[in-house]
Amino acid sequence: MGAQAIARRGEVAVRGLSKSFALAGGRLNVLRGLDLDIRAGECLAIVGASGSGKTTLLRMLAGLESPDAGEVRIDGVPVRGVGTERAVIFQEPRLLPWLTVLGNVAFGLEARGLPPPEAEVRARETIHLVGLADFEAAFPRQLSGGMAQRAGIARALAVRPEILLLDEPLGALDAMTRMTLQEELARIWRDERVTMILVTHDLEEAILLADRVLVLPRSKGERPRLVDVALARPRDRSEQNFVALRRRLMAELSLH
Structure with a gap:
């Protein structure tokens, strides 16, 4: 069997994913009925306002939290806790x-x-x-x-994970170091071809790294939206289409 016939691993399927937390005697719905497919080898960025469920979603993908309803499947297998096919990078390196x-x-x-x-x-x-x-x-x-x-x-x-999960990994760094490591992450993803799922508040970072951006709404009555990043790599932060996409994402976040 040729190498091209071997299926790539690291595909993620999210079906009907819901999560809520106890708050002031009630329940705060963070995610409700989320459906999402992430292709093997894709880089997906997750953005949204504080409280929109970005880190909660990442933690459920990592198996660090369980959903109230729905499921996450990796290469067709339901996630039940942490697994060796996933690795997580947090904001602090925790060495x-x-x-x-x-x-x-x-x-x-x-x-x-x-x-x-x-x-x-x-x-x-x-x-x-x-x-x-x-x-x-x-x-x-x-x-x-x-x-x-x-x-x-x-x-x-x-x-050698199939899936690399990153929770604001560059958020605590100064601007110049952050930009340097953004370029490094883009290079590492290109070389290693792992599935990369990145939570970030930085829209420029999301556009620089991702194939698609998942926008989680502030209002739980709105549906999440997927935005394709149809820009050639390597990407130029000052290029017209890059700037236009950043403005579009800013508008989406301010409206929802």
């Missing part, structure tokens, strides 16, 4: 302070049963991928915020 960069990246591999020598080799490959080859012996306290987040990205990529 173990007593381990070096190499130790942090290799730790997750060894925890999954990879022999230490093999884990070290793969960890070094991934550290090189994120541009930290000269800092593998550094401890977290010796890293800048951007370097620490690169280490967190390397740790997630090292386990």
Whole structure:
């Protein structure tokens, strides 16, 4: 069987997904009856006002929370808790302070049963991928915020996930570091071809990275909307169509 006949993995199907939380003696509906298909190898950005359910949706995709109704399927299999085919990158890198960069990246591999020598080799490959080859012996306290987040990205990529889930991973960084790492994420996605699902408040970041943008409405009476990002890669933030799409997304968020 040829390589082209092998189905790519990392396809996500969301069906009738609903989630609410207890609030002031009642229930706050965060998501209601969401249906969504995410293609294998796609980059999807999720945007919306605070409280629209962005992080809640990501956590249910990760298996960190259970829905009230509906389900998430990955490659046709229902999600029941966390799984090895998914990796999550949070806003804070959450590195173990007593381990070096190499130790942090290799730790997750060894925890999954990879022999230490093999884990070290793969960890070094991934550290090189994120541009930290000269800092593998550094401890977290010796890293800048951007370097620490690169280490967190390397740790997630090292386990070779089918799906990479990112919750505002660059939100705490300064503007210049953020722009640099946005370009790095675009390059890593292009090279690794994992399914990438990104929660962000930054519309420019969403357009730069995503194939499609899911806009979650502030009002629970409105339906979520999917917007195609039909722009050639690599993308130019100052290009006319890029700017026009950013204005469209701003308008959508302000209207709903």
